[in-house]
Amino acid sequence: MPTKKKPQVTPSPERRRELLDTAAEVFAAQGYNATTVRRIADAAGMLAGSLYYHFDSKESMIDEILSTFLTELQEGYEAVLAAGLGPRETIEALVTESFREIDRHRAAVAIYQKESKHLATQPRFQYLVDSQREFEQAWLGTLERGVADRTFRADLDIRLTYRFVRDTVWVAASWYRPGGQHSPDEIARQYLSMVLDGIALDT
Amino acid sequence: MPTKKKPQVTPSPERRRELLDTAAEVFAAQGYNATTVRRIADAAGMLAGSLYYHFDSKESMIDEILSTFLTELQEGYEAVLAAGLGPRETIEALVTESFREIDRHRAAVAIYQKESKHLATQPRFQYLVDSQREFEQAWLGTLERGVADRTFRADLDIRLTYRFVRDTVWVAASWYRPGGQHSPDEIARQYLSMVLDGIALDT
Amino acid sequence: MPTKKKPQVTPSPERRRELLDTAAEVFAAQGYNATTVRRIADAAGMLAGSLYYHFDSKESMIDEILSTFLTELQEGYEAVLAAGLGPRETIEALVTESFREIDRHRAAVAIYQKESKHLATQPRFQYLVDSQREFEQAWLGTLERGVADRTFRADLDIRLTYRFVRDTVWVAASWYRPGGQHSPDEIARQYLSMVLDGIALDT
Amino acid sequence: MPTKKKPQVTPSPERRRELLDTAAEVFAAQGYNATTVRRIADAAGMLAGSLYYHFDSKESMIDEILSTFLTELQEGYEAVLAAGLGPRETIEALVTESFREIDRHRAAVAIYQKESKHLATQPRFQYLVDSQREFEQAWLGTLERGVADRTFRADLDIRLTYRFVRDTVWVAASWYRPGGQHSPDEIARQYLSMVLDGIALDT
DNA sequence: AATGAATGAGCATTCATTCAT
DNA sequence: CATGAATGAATGCTCATTCAT
Numbered sequence: 077m078p079t080k081k082k083p084q085v086t087p088s089p090e091r092r093r094e095l096l097d098t099a100a101e102v103f104a105a106q107g108y109n110a111t112t113v114r115r116i117a118d119a120a121g122m123l124a125g126s127l128y129y130h131f132d133s134k135e136s137m138i139d140e141i142l143s144t145f146l147t148e149l150q151e152g153y154e155a156v157l158a159a160g161l162g163p164r165e166t167i168e169a170l171v172t173e174s175f176r177e178i179d180r181h182r183a184a185v186a187i188y189q190k191e192s193k194h195l196a197t198q199p200r201f202q203y204l205v206d207s208q209r210e211f212e213q214a215w216l217g218t219l220e221r222g223v224a225d226r227t228f229r230a231d232l233d234i235r236l237t238y239r240f241v242r243d244t245v246w247v248a249a250s251w252y253r254p255g256g257q258h259s260p261d262e263i264a265r266q267y268l269s270m271v272l273d274g275i276a277l278d279t
Numbered sequence: 280m281p282t283k284k285k286p287q288v289t290p291s292p293e294r295r296r297e298l299l300d301t302a303a304e305v306f307a308a309q310g311y312n313a314t315t316v317r318r319i320a321d322a323a324g325m326l327a328g329s330l331y332y333h334f335d336s337k338e339s340m341i342d343e344i345l346s347t348f349l350t351e352l353q354e355g356y357e358a359v360l361a362a363g364l365g366p367r368e369t370i371e372a373l374v375t376e377s378f379r380e381i382d383r384h385r386a387a388v389a390i391y392q393k394e395s396k397h398l399a400t401q402p403r404f405q406y407l408v409d410s411q412r413e414f415e416q417a418w419l420g421t422l423e424r425g426v427a428d429r430t431f432r433a434d435l436d437i438r439l440t441y442r443f444v445r446d447t448v449w450v451a452a453s454w455y456r457p458g459g460q461h462s463p464d465e466i467a468r469q470y471l472s473m474v475l476d477g478i479a480l481d482t
Numbered sequence: 483m484p485t486k487k488k489p490q491v492t493p494s495p496e497r498r499r500e501l502l503d504t505a506a507e508v509f510a511a512q513g514y515n516a517t518t519v520r521r522i523a524d525a526a527g528m529l530a531g532s533l534y535y536h537f538d539s540k541e542s543m544i545d546e547i548l549s550t551f552l553t554e555l556q557e558g559y560e561a562v563l564a565a566g567l568g569p570r571e572t573i574e575a576l577v578t579e580s581f582r583e584i585d586r587h588r589a590a591v592a593i594y595q596k597e598s599k600h601l602a603t604q605p606r607f608q609y610l611v612d613s614q615r616e617f618e619q620a621w622l623g624t625l626e627r628g629v630a631d632r633t634f635r636a637d638l639d640i641r642l643t644y645r646f647v648r649d650t651v652w653v654a655a656s657w658y659r660p661g662g663q664h665s666p667d668e669i670a671r672q673y674l675s676m677v678l679d680g681i682a683l684d685t
Numbered sequence: 686m687p688t689k690k691k692p693q694v695t696p697s698p699e700r701r702r703e704l705l706d707t708a709a710e711v712f713a714a715q716g717y718n719a720t721t722v723r724r725i726a727d728a729a730g731m732l733a734g735s736l737y738y739h740f741d742s743k744e745s746m747i748d749e750i751l752s753t754f755l756t757e758l759q760e761g762y763e764a765v766l767a768a769g770l771g772p773r774e775t776i777e778a779l780v781t782e783s784f785r786e787i788d789r790h791r792a793a794v795a796i797y798q799k800e801s802k803h804l805a806t807q808p809r810f811q812y813l814v815d816s817q818r819e820f821e822q823a824w825l826g827t828l829e830r831g832v833a834d835r836t837f838r839a840d841l842d843i844r845l846t847y848r849f850v851r852d853t854v855w856v857a858a859s860w861y862r863p864g865g866q867h868s869p870d871e872i873a874r875q876y877l878s879m880v881l882d883g884i885a886l887d888t
Numbered sequence: 889a890a891t892g893a894a895t896g897a898g899c900a901t902t903c904a905t906t907c908a909t
Numbered sequence: 910c911a912t913g914a915a916t917g918a919a920t921g922c923t924c925a926t927t928c929a930t
Contacts, residue, residue: 107312226480277430328925336926337925494892540920633886735911742905
């Protein structure tokens with residue numbers, strides 16, 4: 077839980093970030109609809125109306141939270157794809173990057189998981205649909221490449237595999253706590269080991 | 280499971296079921312908080328107030344939806360565990376049972392995924408916490424047995440593995456559509472193949 | 483899937499009328515912007531939220547008040563113009579009709595006077611602009627006919643005359659009280675006498 | 686005219702005037718209640734809070750706008766009445782003076798027309814009631830003198846006549862634009878011609 | 889069983905106003 | 910003089926819920 081401080085003078089861009097972090101935390105814990113603006117304001121140590129000095133609306137808060145996160149994620153994925161790795165290494169890098177993103181933006185990821193489907197119907201959040209499509213291409217393309225070069229098994233439904241990998245990664249945001257006993261990289265390593273080689277012992 | 284004071288005992292249990300199915304569909308599509316009682320009533324072809332002849336409250340609707348589903352799921356899991364199968368076969372049976380449950384109660388599962396964490400804080404929904412614990416024991420116990428008898432790998436964090444497997448299964452409720460191209464058993468088979476043997480091609 | 487029938491909310495038109503009359507009175511007395519929805523509800527003997535069972539919004543209230551009034555006025559004017567009277571008799575009939583309208587819809591006319599300019603900028607109230615134009619044509623056309631056939635003086639700016647006649651009639655809604663010492667027809671008679679023949683004694 | 690407690694005594698009375706003119710323009714265009722302090726500040730090129738260095742409150746702005754205008758109008762009317770003219774010439778002078786006032790203080794007059802009735806209920810704006818009464822006396826007295834000396838017709842209700850003349854003049858502020866095709870004096874001439882001699886052609 | 893109408897608490901948002909800098 | 914940031918009260922509106930019919 078974020079620091080509660082009394083009415084105080086803080087420089088603007090950081091204050092905005094601070095408030096968004098607070099809001100994200102509450103959105104993630106309570107759900108967007110169930111979160112009242114008063115609750116966010118309470119957590120930020122101000123009155124509900126005061127939030128409107130910084131933001132247009134509750135909606136614009138979640139908008140900024142999600143778009144900031146997605147922009148960063150997109151950059152991360154692009155960097156991975158641009159590295160020219162083989163299919164297995166690309167999957168490894170995408171998974172690792174995703175867990176790092178969860179580590180950095182746990183709240184935003186949780187919000188994304190819970191609310192994006194429902195938000196994506198609104199024109200304002202069209203970018204959710206767009207980035208969804210981009211990510212799908214990144215994962216699916218890599219899997220296909222891997223099937224083609226016999227890195228991955230050919231007998232599995234590739235869309236099913238994609239959903240399996242995607243969801244399991246992101247759903248981790250719902251239980252992950254930064255600073256826990258496993259680092260993001262360690263979680264990624266174990267997850268990859270499981271997904272790539274299975275949990276059954278080779279006999 | 281709670282009972283209060285109202286007519287609650289509707290002469291026709293089929294009507295009640297019908298209304299709950301309608302409500303579950305809307306809750307799953309829109310989210311519990313974002314769903315208005317009026318919307319459920321619309322979908323059921325009646326006025327908002329009329330729902331209160333059948334149910335105490337909106338909360339009692341989701342309560343009944345979730346508890347009915349969980350009771351059935353519990354029975355299914357217990358039957359599997361009582362069968363005295365080996366660890367690998369138990370995991371296979373649990374996963375298959377879960378996908379069948381998703382097939383039958385898609386809406387309830389989706390609601391459970393999205394809302395249970397947030398509902399579990401209320402005393403009325405204590406049973407969510409309880410069953411969560413039971414399920415965890417079922418999975419964890421089976422995995423531990425499997426590690427002990429060298430069915431499963433010993434080098435993975437077992438709690439992490441449990442979470443991955445659990446999430447992989449349930450998150451499917453968010454995209455699964457009954458009557459689609461894959462039957463629940465077929466999806467289970469592919470999931471198990473991935474989880475047990477991995478997606479990488481053995482070399 | 484349950485049967486979907488329209489529950490058809492049949493709002494009692496009399497209650498609706500009653501509430502609109504109440505609202506119109508308050509709007510006229512206080513001004514639209516200065517009137518709170520709570521105040522209308524008070525005057526109607528109910529709570530603010532209850533008004534929304536009958537109306538979509540505060541805006542839809544003033545909308546219905548104004549459009550109802552304008553529809554009736556339009557019909558009145560059309561009947562006058564369809565009667566095929568000479569210019570002087572047409573002006574007399576238009577003025578008389580106007581004062582009768584003020585008698586019947588005092589509040590609506592007062593609201594129209596005070597708020598229409600400002601409301602007309604919104605697309606929803608485009609009809610205010612449209613009817614304004616129609617009325618202008620009715621008055622201006624009649625005046626022009628009268629100038630042409632030497633019923634009216636030719637040395638006056640006809641637009642100025644139009645505004646003079648129009649405004650003076652409608653502004654009467656701000657002081658007119660139904661059931662006062664002058665009937666609408668009597669006021670019309672005196673007003674016409676003044677406008678047509680002037681207040682100066684012929685010498 | 687009221688004075689309160691604040692800095693209120695701005696070093697530069699010109700800046701104060703400027704700001705009041707800006708405010709008057711916005712009040713006239715948007716209506717007092719619908720005008721936000723922020724909008725005035727925008728138009729003046731400053732932030733909302735900054736206006737409070739110059740003025741106690743939004744109310745004190747409209748107060749100063751109206752009282753300044755009314756003081757000037759009162760002086761104008763008094764000068765006319767002190768000139769010892771006959772009834773017809775007095776009416777002519779009053780009308781002409783009024784249109785000149787509209788030319789100089791269009792915004793203030795428009796505000797006065799739209800808001801004075803509603804403001805007059807507050808003790809702070811008692812002077813609106815007072816001046817209303819004074820103006821009424823000026824017009825009514827002149828009309829009565831004119832009826833007595835057979836300048837004006839005796840068969841018209843004199844209060845009705847007063848209201849018509851008064852409204853005819855002031856309502857012009859709602860459409861008048863300084864620098865338009867008619868000078869204030871020309872408009873006054875035409876208005877007087879209509880009011881005194883009527884628009885009907887003598888036969 | 890269902891309707892029509894209302895309640896009342898709560899919500900997001902607006903806005904005049906304050907004040908330290 | 911003006912700004913940036915906040916306050917606090919009020920506003921239009923929503924919605925779960927009640928209840929007489």
